[in-house]
Amino acid sequence: MVIASNLKTNLTREKTISYLMDVENFLDEIKSNQDVYVFPAQSSLNPHHGKVTQGAQNAYATKNGAFTGEIGLEQLEEFDVKTILIGHSERRHILGETQEAIAQKFNFYKTQGFKIVYCVGEPLEVREEGEDVMMKYLELQYEGIDLDYENLIIAYEPVWAIGTGKTPTLEDISKIHLKLKEKSSAPLLYGGSVKVDTALDILKCDGVDGVLVGSGALKVENFCKMIQFADELKNN
Numbered sequence: 001m002v003i004a005s006n007l008k009t010n011l012t013r014e015k016t017i018s019y020l021m022d023v024e025n026f027l028d029e030i031k032s033n034q035d036v037y038v039f040p041a042q043s044s045l046n047p048h049h050g051k052v053t054q055g056a057q058n059a060y061a062t063k064n065g066a067f068t069g070e071i072g073l074e075q076l077e078e079f080d081v082k083t084i085l086i087g088h089s090e091r092r093h094i095l096g097e098t099q100e101a102i103a104q105k106f107n108f109y110k111t112q113g114f115k116i117v118y119c120v121g122e123p124l125e126v127r128e129e130g131e132d133v134m135m136k137y138l139e140l141q142y143e144g145i146d147l148d149y150e151n152l153i154i155a156y157e158p159v160w161a162i163g164t165g166k167t168p169t170l171e172d173i174s175k176i177h178l179k180l181k182e183k184s185s186a187p188l189l190y191g192g193s194v195k196v197d198t199a200l201d202i203l204k205c206d207g208v209d210g211v212l213v214g215s216g217a218l219k220v221e222n223f224c225k226m227i228q229f230a231d232e233l234k235n236n
């Protein structure tokens with residue numbers, strides 16, 4: 001399974017290094033074979049080699065250039081980062097990234113062979129319109145995206161569940177995941193208020209290949225427990 005931690009705008013470089021080290025030690029200790037990803041804040045990226053894959057939360061679709069406040073391929077290469085999160089709801093809804101800009105970013109990093117964790121999700125007002133409207137909304141977030149890309153992981157993250165403590169029911173998670181799986185065979189993660197006490201049930205859902213966790217993974221011991229849950233499921 002894929003167990004991923006998005007640290008968002010949290011943890012300094014020093015704390016991130018210690019976080020990664022704690023996860024590596026835990027993976028060694030329990031001899032875990034899960035695919036574990038950590039996405040640190042940009043300024044906390046550091047060369048990291050181990051079982052954990054370090055990814056970027058964002059980067060511009062460029063090698064380098066005049067894009068104030070952004071980083072590009074050259075800055076990621078410095079830290080051997082070959083994994084990137086694209087289409088996260090905070091970038092879509094807070095930072096105003098359009099589907100066109102997202103698709104451009106996707107295609108640029110696809111050309112570079114990056115592993116791409118591509119996020120989709122609907123706001124509450126769309127969900128309240130019913131399943132058909134919601135699925136159409138999610139499909140629009142696939143516009144310009146190669147769903148057959150071999151290095152693709154998709155994360156379904158309902159916007160209204162992110163950072164709110166609210167989650168869809170387990171039945172709804174399964175239902176939506178199974179529908180999304182009709183469109184792509186890429187591993188499909190669930191994200192949105194996954195906590196240590198809900199992770200196991202979510203990981204057990206049909207159609208769920210892993211989780212992308214924000215606030216619930218900020219404490220490294222909680223993130224490690226989620227990795228352990230995935231291990232236990234695999235061994236059952």
Ligand SMILES: O=C[C@H](O)COP(=O)(O)O
Nearest residue numbers: 006162163192193214215
């Ligand atoms: O990328 C992670 C998601 O935005 C979920 O964040 P959250 O676990 O804090 O709700």
